[in-house]
Amino acid sequence: MTEFIPPGSRFVDLPSPFAMKRGGALRGARMAYETWGRLDADGGNAILIVTGLSPDAHAASHAGDGTPGWWEPMLGPGKPIDTDRWFVVCVNSLGSCKGSTGPASIDPGTGEAYRLAFPELSVEDGADAAAHVVAALGIERLACVIGNSMGGMTALALIARHPGLARSHINICGAARALPFSIAIRSLQREAIRLDPMWQNGAYTDSAYPESGMRMARKLGVITYRSALEWDGRFGRVRLESDRRDDEDPFGLEFEVESYLEGHARRFVRRFDPNCYLYLSRSMDWFDIGESCGGGTEAGLAKLQLERALAIGVHTDILFPLQQQQQIADGLRAGGADAAFLPLESPQGHDAFLVDIARFGPAVADFLAALPPAPTARAG
Numbered sequence: 001m002t003e004f005i006p007p008g009s010r011f012v013d014l015p016s017p018f019a020m021k022r023g024g025a026l027r028g029a030r031m032a033y034e035t036w037g038r039l040d041a042d043g044g045n046a047i048l049i050v051t052g053l054s055p056d057a058h059a060a061s062h063a064g065d066g067t068p069g070w071w072e073p074m075l076g077p078g079k080p081i082d083t084d085r086w087f088v089v090c091v092n093s094l095g096s097c098k099g100s101t102g103p104a105s106i107d108p109g110t111g112e113a114y115r116l117a118f119p120e121l122s123v124e125d126g127a128d129a130a131a132h133v134v135a136a137l138g139i140e141r142l143a144c145v146i147g148n149s150m151g152g153m154t155a156l157a158l159i160a161r162h163p164g165l166a167r168s169h170i171n172i173c174g175a176a177r178a179l180p181f182s183i184a185i186r187s188l189q190r191e192a193i194r195l196d197p198m199w200q201n202g203a204y205t206d207s208a209y210p211e212s213g214m215r216m217a218r219k220l221g222v223i224t225y226r227s228a229l230e231w232d233g234r235f236g237r238v239r240l241e242s243d244r245r246d247d248e249d250p251f252g253l254e255f256e257v258e259s260y261l262e263g264h265a266r267r268f269v270r271r272f273d274p275n276c277y278l279y280l281s282r283s284m285d286w287f288d289i290g291e292s293c294g295g296g297t298e299a300g301l302a303k304l305q306l307e308r309a310l311a312i313g314v315h316t317d318i319l320f321p322l323q324q325q326q327q328i329a330d331g332l333r334a335g336g337a338d339a340a341f342l343p344l345e346s347p348q349g350h351d352a353f354l355v356d357i358a359r360f361g362p363a364v365a366d367f368l369a370a371l372p373p374a375p376t377a378r379a380g
Contacts, residue, residue: 002206004271005099006058008034008065009092012136014101014129021128022286024119028108031133032057032092032099034064036075037083039139044374046139047081048166049090050130050158052149053280054272056098059090073357080357080365081146089137093154094129095121095280097273103202104273116202121279123150123287127157131165141165143371146364148172148353149320150280153287156328159304160292167374168308169332170367172353172360173317175324176331177288177297182319185224186281189217193274202275214269217277219261227316227349231257301331309339310367312353312360314346 009032017025034057039046049059049071060075061068075081081088095118097104103118110117134142145166147155152174159166175182196213198204235257244259246252253259293300309332313325322343329341344359346352353360 002273003097003099003102003104004056005032006034006056006065006067008062009057009099010034011099012133014132018129020119021122021124022120026101026119029094029101029105029129030099031094031101031129033089033133034058034062035087035089035137036060036062037085037087039087039137042374043139044141044143045085045087046134046137046142047086047088047368048130048134048142048145048158049075049081049088050126050145050147050151050154051090051093052151053093053277053284054268055092056096057090057092059088070354074361074364080361081368082365086143086368089133089139091130091133093150093280094126095276095283097276100129102273103275103279115275118275118279121283123153123283124157124161124292126154126283127161130154131158131162134165141167141374143374144168144170144368146170146172147174149174149350150284152320152328153284153289156289156301156304157287157292159306160289160300163305166306168367168371169306169310170364171309171311171325171328172364173313173320173325173350174311174328175287175320176301176328177290178285179321179324183285185220185319186285189220190278190281192216192220193278199274204274209270210274211269214272214274214277215262215265218265218268222261222264224319225349225351227318227347229316229347230349233347235260297327298331298334301328302335304332304335304337306332306335306337306339308367308371309337310342310363311339312342312344312363314344314349314352314356316347317350317352319350 014029059069059071092100095102107114152171193213196210199210238256290297290300293303311325311329313322329339332339346356
């Protein structure tokens with residue numbers, strides 16, 4: 001059981017006990033976050049970023065950690081999320097293993113890692129924890145909350161459960177509920193981990209670790225994060241050179257695409273805790289904004305209080321398909337928000353927001369540039 005905490009992480013203690021949506025509570029829990037830019041005197045220039053399943057809070061480099069972050073081209077001075085104007089906060093998700101309390105963290109009641117004793121985790125719990133970070137930083141109202149992938153779910157839950165906390169919202173390759181295809185993929189990922197004998201009902205160790213299960217789970221994920229169009233254009237049917245094959249294994253790696261998946265999976269398996277993966281994955285399957293608002297998905301979206309919103313998706317995303325971003329924009333517009341839907345023609349599938357900055361960057365920059373000042377907001 002290992003946590004992977006970026007050196008520039010800062011922490012906010014959550015209320016103790018911190019009640020969880022599906023029952024149970026955490027004691028002595030904390031949230032990891034990082035910041036960029038400077039908060040205005042009136043507190044009106046704050047942006048919150050909530051992430052997908054695996055990222056940490058280190059979205060971009062800063063004075064405390066010069067290592068490039070997972071969204072380095074998007075965030076910083078003069079970049080689409082311009083930290084010369086905006087004070088940006090990125091939180092690591094509750095339930096993760098990258099600084100915020102999760103199954104790999106120590107349970108103060110036992111002195112041992114939570115493992116499967118961690119309470120059932122929902123997207124709404126992550127939203128409540130993120131809202132507490134915002135309050136702890138003295139921010140009464142966010143100019144914008146930005147969520148990508150799972151973070152798109154978290155952002156919607158935050159807006160629903162904390163009305164008025166955000167003036168605007170950018171939802172990037174996100175969803176208002178989990179679809180059957182996505183649930184099916186994630187269920188196979190969890191099954192791969194749990195069927196690995198080394199998982200041991202969550203009681204694995206560094207020396208007896210479910211590496212095979214994690215490799216398979218990650219490969220399944222990576223396949224859905226990109227598109228068939230990109231796989232074909234990037235790898236085609238190119239075969240490995242003979243010196244990169246295992247001739248003694250008749251079913252071993254033969255194609256370049258297989259080698260890519262294997263390498264990607266091996267780099268990941270020891271950098272993310274398996275139990276955390278299980279908890280976060282399942283939290284997405286349970287999510288439907290309608291449940292947070294006491295109705296159906298569309299009705300739930302229409303109840304959210306926002307001034308402006310932008311939902312961005314790509315035609316090649318099979319994990320969070322384009323109709324889900326359109327549903328978000330339509331639902332928010334029905335509730336009175338000035339909400340736009342922007343479909344992008346990127347070949348890179350769900351992960352396009354991480355790599356296709358040429359398309360996503362201008363869309364984010366233009367939306368933020370058009371946000372008016374918020375004279376009523378102030379720092380607490």
